Amino acid sequence: MFVVCSTSLVIYFFLSTHDIDLFGLTETLLDHDYPDTILSSNGVYNVFRKDRNRHGGGICLLVKKTANLLVELAVLPDEYSDMEILAVDIIDRRKRTSFRVILAYRPHSYDYTNNKAF
16 A cells, blocks of 8 residues: 555656656556556546556556547457557547557566467
8 A cells, every 4th residue: 555655656746847748658557446446646637547457557648638638448359458558549530640658567477478469
């Protein structure tokens, strides 16, 4: 708990002192016991997480909330459900353009023979 709380304070300080629009995290160590507000207590960011819910791991994307952007969690095929992959679609309402941001983490213990799946 101490590591998560102290790290979230460092992240909060970093994000509040820099103009960051998109921020990706790996090895978050978060699970369902931790609310999204631990990463965005001021509500400035959309928080997208994929917690591992076991020792270590977990990934997270923080996307700054702005009036002109629509941010949605992208649906990935079921074959990727066991992997630490998170994707969001970001749509600019003014320019009517969109792009997908993908955050993927491959643990050091991952067997390289499974690279086709990853």
